[in-house]
Amino acid sequence: MTDRTEVSQTNEPTRNEAALLPPVDVIEDANGITLYADLPGVPKDKVSLHVEADTLTIEGEVALNLPEGMEPSHAEVALPRYRRVFTLSKELDSGKVEAELNQGVLKLRIPKAEHAQPRKVEVKVA
């Protein structure tokens, strides 16, 4: 009984533009899920989060301050875009996603829906 609220993932691109797949960490606790994604080079206004039905799409555009006339000689980040698509479990409340971007790391907090929150049941002694 481990996979109660998996964030299963599909890598199917939603659009035709090629994009890099950013590395992520997904941690689940009793009240929800925390997702960290590495999006280096993406400023705050170039991140887009899209929740539609049960899919969450993270997209970011890399905006580097390139000097004029620069000739690239070696590139490991070869595309100026990141994208990753996740399928959210029904237990998660996709309307209450909190996001923050700090130095290229996107942190998402998705709480579990009310009915999926853990509850303590009092045992009455008769």
Add this chain to the structure above:
Amino acid sequence: MPYRALFPRDLFADLDRLQREMQQSFDLSPNIRGLSRGFPALNVGGTPRSVEIYAFTPGIDPASLEVQIEKGVLTVAGERRVEAIPDKAAVHIDERFAGRFRRVVTLPDDVDSNAVEARYQDGVLHISIARKETAQPRRITIQ
């Protein structure tokens, strides 16, 4: 009986897409340095006046980054700490790099190791090293 096409609508476009997806998921871009991909990823470029190096180091305290130039070799080192995992939490995906890192780049001969500028923004360390004045192309007037 329903009509069914014998071939996909555009076979070549589909093959192309398949190849692109494979390449991305395995990251097999042709590279003279082989498959080794360390952390941080580096992009290097140059202009006639400078050498530009971009190290993709998201979520790092800039104070803990060490940038060193010695004998024409640039070293970028540091440590990335990841937030502690709370009790009773389950880690479903763990892909992000954590720990100490070091990457070394040999610089071209014509750089001036005293004219270095390093800036950290949006998780990218940008190091700009000027080329020596004497290496700049000069026009020689004929008497």
